[in-house]
Amino acid sequence: MIDAALRDTGAAVDRMLDALLPPPSGPQARLFEAMRYAVLGGGKRLRPCLTVFTADLFGVARVHALRAGAAVEMIHAYSLVHDDLPAMDDDDLRRGQPTVHIRFDEATAILAGDTLLTLAFEVLADPQTHPDPAVRSELVRLLAVAAGGQGMAGGQMIDLMAEQSDLAEADIRSLQALKTGAMLAVSCTLGAVLGQGTAAERAALDGFGRDIGAAFQIADDLLDVEGDAAAMGKAAGKDAAAGKKTLVGLWGVDRARKEAYALADRAVARLDSFGAPAETLRAVAQRVVNRQN
Amino acid sequence: MIDAALRDTGAAVDRMLDALLPPPSGPQARLFEAMRYAVLGGGKRLRPCLTVFTADLFGVARVHALRAGAAVEMIHAYSLVHDDLPAMDDDDLRRGQPTVHIRFDEATAILAGDTLLTLAFEVLADPQTHPDPAVRSELVRLLAVAAGGQGMAGGQMIDLMAEQSDLAEADIRSLQALKTGAMLAVSCTLGAVLGQGTAAERAALDGFGRDIGAAFQIADDLLDVEGDAAAMGKAAGKDAAAGKKTLVGLWGVDRARKEAYALADRAVARLDSFGAPAETLRAVAQRVVNRQN
Numbered sequence: 001m002i003d004a005a006l007r008d009t010g011a012a013v014d015r016m017l018d019a020l021l022p023p024p025s026g027p028q029a030r031l032f033e034a035m036r037y038a039v040l041g042g043g044k045r046l047r048p049c050l051t052v053f054t055a056d057l058f059g060v061a062r063v064h065a066l067r068a069g070a071a072v073e074m075i076h077a078y079s080l081v082h083d084d085l086p087a088m089d090d091d092d093l094r095r096g097q098p099t100v101h102i103r104f105d106e107a108t109a110i111l112a113g114d115t116l117l118t119l120a121f122e123v124l125a126d127p128q129t130h131p132d133p134a135v136r137s138e139l140v141r142l143l144a145v146a147a148g149g150q151g152m153a154g155g156q157m158i159d160l161m162a163e164q165s166d167l168a169e170a171d172i173r174s175l176q177a178l179k180t181g182a183m184l185a186v187s188c189t190l191g192a193v194l195g196q197g198t199a200a201e202r203a204a205l206d207g208f209g210r211d212i213g214a215a216f217q218i219a220d221d222l223l224d225v226e227g228d229a230a231a232m233g234k235a236a237g238k239d240a241a242a243g244k245k246t247l248v249g250l251w252g253v254d255r256a257r258k259e260a261y262a263l264a265d266r267a268v269a270r271l272d273s274f275g276a277p278a279e280t281l282r283a284v285a286q287r288v289v290n291r292q293n
Numbered sequence: 294m295i296d297a298a299l300r301d302t303g304a305a306v307d308r309m310l311d312a313l314l315p316p317p318s319g320p321q322a323r324l325f326e327a328m329r330y331a332v333l334g335g336g337k338r339l340r341p342c343l344t345v346f347t348a349d350l351f352g353v354a355r356v357h358a359l360r361a362g363a364a365v366e367m368i369h370a371y372s373l374v375h376d377d378l379p380a381m382d383d384d385d386l387r388r389g390q391p392t393v394h395i396r397f398d399e400a401t402a403i404l405a406g407d408t409l410l411t412l413a414f415e416v417l418a419d420p421q422t423h424p425d426p427a428v429r430s431e432l433v434r435l436l437a438v439a440a441g442g443q444g445m446a447g448g449q450m451i452d453l454m455a456e457q458s459d460l461a462e463a464d465i466r467s468l469q470a471l472k473t474g475a476m477l478a479v480s481c482t483l484g485a486v487l488g489q490g491t492a493a494e495r496a497a498l499d500g501f502g503r504d505i506g507a508a509f510q511i512a513d514d515l516l517d518v519e520g521d522a523a524a525m526g527k528a529a530g531k532d533a534a535a536g537k538k539t540l541v542g543l544w545g546v547d548r549a550r551k552e553a554y555a556l557a558d559r560a561v562a563r564l565d566s567f568g569a570p571a572e573t574l575r576a577v578a579q580r581v582v583n584r585q586n
Contacts, residue, residue: 027454028450028471031450032442082404085403088400106380107453114371114407115447117410122437125437132426134426136430137426137430140414140417144418148411150315153411154321154408158320160401161323174320
């Protein structure tokens with residue numbers, strides 16, 4: 001059920017991304033090819049699905065939700081392209097395929113990331129994303145905060161520095177809250193902004209996003225310890241080999257799994273006021289902690 | 294006169310940038326230090342001055358114009374940080390100082406650029422930049438278009454590829470129109486957006502910005518051929534040594550200087566309908582072709 005909903009919505013997101021990305025032509029065709037390679041090469045589309053499913057709570061037009069979700073996915077894709085660079089995490093493979101700087105070159109990868117980041121804001125500010133400019137402006141502001149120095153980019157900076165030092169549990173939690181939590185939370189709150197929900201509704205969906213973000217990260221780290229490399233499309237045990245501190249490393253597998261389930265339960269409880277229409281979101285929370293890849 | 298206006302407005306832009314950039318504290322302090330180093334290390338502030346001077350034509354509140362100008366300057370600064378990277382132009386010095394990846398490291402430089410780009414849109418979308426959300430949304434959209442694949446980033450992609458091939462005059466012109474012209478043009482149109490000017494006023498200022506952008510680029514290339522390295526803070530003759538194609542290389546110094554003056558004259562003529570209040574902008578156009586650094 002939820003797998004079908006994620007697959008169908010993910011396919012709709014893919015079609016929207018294909019329509020929003022520039023066609024690979026003109027003198028800068030190489031840039032557009034690299035952007036398309038970075039974005040259209042697969043991925044679970046979890047973030048844009050969250051935007052669509054939260055927007056559905058408010059009856060938002062599908063095209064508006066898909067455009068906002070596509071913008072979120074562009075930011076996610078840019079962050080992967082830049083994180084994979086030699087100066088950052090130096091990864092040659094992503095989802096079993098050569099990373100952008102391997103397939104193209106470093107300069108093109110840097111520019112493709114920059115241009116995806118820029119295009120995300122162009123898409124959100126376009127009247128086609130919502131007729132009310134107050135909604136568009138708020139979409140831009142919230143996504144910029146989540147992606148910026150007090151969000152994802154700040155988390156990546158802390159992560160880069162942390163590899164050389166010891167991290168306590170609280171440090172790991174706050175790092176992950178920035179690096180992955182902020183973007184998952186904003187994926188959910190954008191739906192409430194599109195739907196012009198109340199402050200309480202927005203706060204509930206923000207909390208839901210933060211909880212599943214934390215659960216998602218633990219599940220990711222569990223997969224790294226226990227997962228099947230073929231199913232994941234990347235090497236297992238990479239975190240430990242890289243000396244990366246995770247909550248799974250700190251807690252052990254059993255406690256980590258329990259904490260992930262507790263986070264998913266708390267996320268589900270935050271949706272109580274939305275009643276039956278939030279069933280898809282509840283299923284996503286459960287799916288996040290039960291994933292195999 | 295115009296030098297004093299540029300200096301005073303530039304100082305006000307610097308103060309606004311200092312207020313908008315995050316203080317260098319917290320676990321991601323290194324990121325914020327690098328952003329501040331990239332932005333606050335000098336520069337002529339031509340682009341934000343253009344935003345302020347065009348906004349003045351419409352009586353826009355100074356704080357609104359300075360915030361929009363600061364956002365433009367953040368985008369300009371991010372582009373310099375990324376262009377200077379080893380994988381791009383590989384420059385160790387900028388304005389006589391170590392570039393960001395030399396003073397910090399490559400990963401920090403990539404992230405600082407990303408975060409400046411993101412912060413620019415956060416600033417524009419903030420209600421403090423303008424009370425009307427339609428204005429804020431349009432500021433975001435226009436700046437994203439100018440900085441993106443059909444603007445500055447697209448121009449940088451073409452420039453990177455062009456170094457290995459022959460460029461005709463039309464190619465050089467269109468490359469420069471993207472790489473530097475689009476951002477100079479949007480610096481001017483943002484003033485008209487803030488002032489809720491007519492489409493004709495916006496088009497006149499866009500044309501003004503494109504013309505002085507083209508004139509600015511020729512003046513820059515003339516300085517590279519003839520300039521005093523000490524006044525510029527970078528080595529003269531660098532373009533020719535790098536095999537970079539410029540209009541000055543194609544035309545020779547005398548014709549290039551004439552073309553730059555003709556572009557400045559055309560830019561000035563575009564301001565006729567604004568009358569006496571556009572005197573500062575006219576002086577900027579003349580200053581651009583008469584600069585020594």
